[in-house]
Amino acid sequence: MRFEIITIFPGFFAGIFEHGIVRRAQAEGLVGIGLHDLRAFTHDRHRTVDDRPFGGGEGMVLKPEPLAEALTSLGIEAKRDEKQVRFAQDDTRKVNETRVVMLSAQGRRFTQAVARDLAGLERVVLICGRYEGVDERINELYCDMELSIGDYVLSGGELAAAVVLDSTMRLIPGVLGNEASGEFESFGAHDASITAGEAGVPRSQHGSGGLLDYPHYTRPAEFRGRTAPEVLLNGDHQQIRRWRREQQLRKTLANRPDLLEHALLSDEDRRTIDGIQSAQVPKSRPVPPNS
Ligand code: SAM
Numbered sequence: 001m002r003f004e005i006i007t008i009f010p011g012f013f014a015g016i017f018e019h020g021i022v023r024r025a026q027a028e029g030l031v032g033i034g035l036h037d038l039r040a041f042t043h044d045r046h047r048t049v050d051d052r053p054f055g056g057g058e059g060m061v062l063k064p065e066p067l068a069e070a071l072t073s074l075g076i077e078a079k080r081d082e083k084q085v086r087f088a089q090d091d092t093r094k095v096n097e098t099r100v101v102m103l104s105a106q107g108r109r110f111t112q113a114v115a116r117d118l119a120g121l122e123r124v125v126l127i128c129g130r131y132e133g134v135d136e137r138i139n140e141l142y143c144d145m146e147l148s149i150g151d152y153v154l155s156g157g158e159l160a161a162a163v164v165l166d167s168t169m170r171l172i173p174g175v176l177g178n179e180a181s182g183e184f185e186s187f188g189a190h191d192a193s194i195t196a197g198e199a200g201v202p203r204s205q206h207g208s209g210g211l212l213d214y215p216h217y218t219r220p221a222e223f224r225g226r227t228a229p230e231v232l233l234n235g236d237h238q239q240i241r242r243w244r245r246e247q248q249l250r251k252t253l254a255n256r257p258d259l260l261e262h263a264l265l266s267d268e269d270r271r272t273i274d275g276i277q278s279a280q281v282p283k284s285r286p287v288p289p290n291s
Contacts, residue, residue: 001121001172002032003165005158006070007128008049008062010035012158022166025175033165034074038062041069050131059132067127067138074125076100078141097122099144101164103157104129107146110164112187114147118164119171126164128157186213187259209264212256214247246272253277 005013017023017033025031039047050060068078076098099121108114118124127134127143139146149160169175171182182188188208217228231243249272252259260273 001030001119001169002034002123003169004034004036004074004123004125005128005161005165006036006038006067006125007156007158007161008038008130009128009156009158010037012156013162016162017165021170021175025169025172028174030172030174031169036070036074038066038070041066041073053132057132061132062129062134062138064135064137067134068142071100071125071138071142076125076142098125099123100125100127100142102127102129102134102139102143102146103149103160103164104133104139104146105148105151105153107148110147110149110160110167112167113189115164115168116171116189118168124164124168126157126161128161130156184208184213186211208248210259211248211263212251212259214244214251245269246276249273250276 007013013033013035017026022031022033026033038049042048049062049066051063053059053061099118101118101124103126127138147160147164149163154160176182186208187210189210217232221228221233229243231239245268249269252263253273253276265273
């Protein structure tokens with residue numbers, strides 16, 4: 001899979017992609033990253049990429065021409081009209097597997113599910129905005145989607161591009177050591193029915209089914225008076241799986257109860273949730289007698 005990043009700060013990414021899994025995935029030829037300096041597509045002495053907004057107001061806006069030129073250099077043409085879907089379902093050309101993404105606070109929320117969709121593509125082009133944003137006609141004419149990495153405003157799309165790239169590329173088959181690793185993490189898609197001992201599946205793990213991950217512990221068994229949970233030390237994989245599932249449910253209930261709505265839950269999970277919730281119901285205080 002290949003990522004193309006269009007940015008006015010290509011140097012921003014130096015270091016980010018030179019460590020850990022992203023570096024290894026590139027070295028092994030599983031992921032390619034192209035960094036494209038937007039200023040290389042300007043034609044004036046000052047290499048101007050921005051201009052004042054029509055209608056007045058604060059800040060500057062990234063001009064459309066250099067971006068259009070940068071996209072054309074990647075073989076991406078404008079849609080003929082706003083409603084045209086550039087990549088029709090039955091279009092089997094390789095270009096069909098390219099998606100152009102505008103990073104924007106106004107975009108739809110980037111989630112693990114979106115990362116999974118992107119990971120199945122041949123190529124993802126990420127456009128990093130700056131200043132007040134990008135001339136909207138680039139979005140209309142060239143982009144397949146606008147993605148926001150969260151409900152806050154960044155100074156530029158570079159951090160967002162790095163987030164999208166990192167989380168997407170680790171879902172590409174072969175990038176993580178164990179093919180199924182992504183399923184065991186928070187937001188994993190696989191349901192809870194991964195059975196113990198299936199090929200490549202550690203016996204004490206569980207597909208997260210859209211829940212948050214369970215807490216992890218390592219040596220030493222005791223740290224500052226706190227002991228790692230006994231159940232993790234006894235080697236009983238059935239018990240460990242059960243404990244981990246309960247912890248996933250507890251974490252999700254505590255931090256992201258919204259995820260439960262779409263999570264894949266077994267009857268046992270539902271009983272566990274009922275148990276956790278009923279244990280949390282505050283005991284009603286005795287009414288003090290009238291004095
Ligand atoms: N005027 C814009 C608004 O209020 O939505 C904010 C522009 S922001 C200062 C500059 C650039 O940062 C944007 O064009 C976009 O590329 C990027 N950006 C900011 N917040 C983002 C977010 N939550 N997700 C993705 N990209 C973001």
